[in-house]
Amino acid sequence: MFIDFFYILRKKGVPVSITEWMSFMEALYNGYFQSSLNHLYYLGRAFLVKSEAYYDAFDLAFQEYFGGIKTEKLELDKVMEWLENPLHRLPKLSPEEMAELQRQIQEFRNTHDMDELMRQFRERLKEQKERHDGGGKWIGTGGTSPFGAYGFHPGGIRVGGESGMQSAAKVASERRFRNYRNDIILDVRQTKMALKKLRELKREGLEEELDIDETIDKTAKEGGEIELVFNRSRENSVRLILLMDTGGSMLPYTELCERLFSAASQMEHFKEFRYYFFHNTIYQDIYEDIQNYKKVPTEKLFSNFHKGYKIVIVGDASMAYSELFDINGCIDYFYTNDKPSLEWLLRIKEHFPHSVWLNPTHMNFWGHYTVDTIGKIFPMYELTVDGLKDAVKTLSSRTKSIRQLSAMSA
């Protein structure tokens, strides 16, 4: 039932799983949707969509699948009019009659399925040309036909009527959740998720966890006199430095870099997070601001930060040959450098073993000579969610291998 709706949802990019679909179906069979399109819309959404970012896609899918009713707009308006006011108050049914009706409904449920019902509804809508109240076939009020309002056929389709909610089709077509479909925010989240993997749990801070092994040891040594030993709880100890290229060739990627930057700075999950900027490549100075006014000697990086810091450099790495290899090769006319940039990059790599380069350009354009050279110094990854994940993996696995190395040498 409605299985096409499932596939439309998936086609629209809503990640509906089978578990969710099954519980939706279960609720449907148990009658929680009260056979109304409104309930189907709001409750269906609660069952199937688990993030407001997909509400818009759900609206679109809902419109595509259930909007069929809406396409016969003219008829539907007329139908709504007929249904608006029941001409006569309904007679009260006796309990026996009610039970009989329940039985019929059950039987009806067993023999008909919803798709069939929808088809019949549309067909009857086409045949019917006038207002209809009471009776058992046509769409109208107060009757026992499966279609209509204020009637006695809860297994049927209710058209409008008492419900108090906005029409689902209307809500769906309004697409009120378009704003939540903010792909940029999604990207920042994805970036955050990728960065989140960057963690090393270390024992730091207050001693608050009971160290059972130590306690037993100590107690045994004291001859049964209980001695409690506490440990520090584990915290993320990753310290991150972000170095970003603000050169002209980076302009097309500003937005991308901003996302990375905002994700990293919003994280609150690193022990320490610092950022600096540079122009095209790194010489003896880096900058604290994007405009490159507040100079900081690159030397400070080495004196202030120990090698446990992880470095992420973001830049397109393509520049003139001389900028990377020559003394006084810097693109800025008033800037002189007595050491070629290459030397500085090598020093950074040497001092900070855990460093990666993220390149916002596509891998296909990495043929440039300077990109190639820099790629040999720093492991280079594309600035995409996948590339970022790989970079994070490199940043964390490298630490392990170095630890292993030192363990082996010790």
Add this chain to the structure above:
Amino acid sequence: MANATQGYKGSDDYIASKPLMEIVNVSVALGKPLVVKGEPGTGKTLLAHSISRALNKKLLIWNIKSTTKAKDGLYVYDTVQRLNDARFKDKDISDIGQYIKLGRLGQAFKSEEQLVLLIDEIDKADIEFPNDLLNELDEMSFHIHELDEEVVAKQRPVVIITSNSEKELPDAFLRRCLFCYIEFPDDEMMERIVKVHYPDIENKLVKEALKKFYWIREMDGLRKKPSTSELLDWIKALSLGGINLEKIGSEIPFVGTLLKNEQDTDRFIKLSNAQGGFGFKRRY
């Protein structure tokens, strides 16, 4: 079905939209946890309070912090206390049961009557946290290793989980829950909310205040938009301060109750000077 149509209809001090009520009812009927997301101040936490009042069930609150572990919600085995008691030998320590302290989830499962359990701000905890609760919330049971005892929910509690989307919740977790995003209320809804909190307040004051409130919310570049709770504070301040209505028309008194940081206040002053209060040119 009977459950779904009767059931929760909002309480006297909480206005819930119709779809939200329906979702709450289905979640209660199916015994599935309900994840509620939305802007701060849209009443996510209050929803649980309201459900507990409306359905006349006791409310248990489990506030999640960044250090909260999933196991804390089930039970804690107080080894230190036991060790300490063993040292002085003045208590029988053979009964481990007395050192097992049930957490919020454990209490909710053990309770004879059905409870409402609020897991507040689940996104504050570690990203793995929700995954550690998958089975417990699904089966509504867990195992106490120390006693080799199975705690099974006598009555599936109504579980309401709130999230501020600081962290994305894992898919496997969401799959087992119902999800609802509470939109920021529009002005009609907001008027009803204000009325519920301050029933005797002047109609005109509320109208003016709401106009202003939504105007401020629509300002560009505010770091923190004022939310419902700020509006309620502000209206209270206005009515207590006996501000006359003329004044709200041209400037905003007690702006500090609405805007909580300096940059926003600066920005607000700049914008309202440029446009005059409420977007009109100043008369003087």
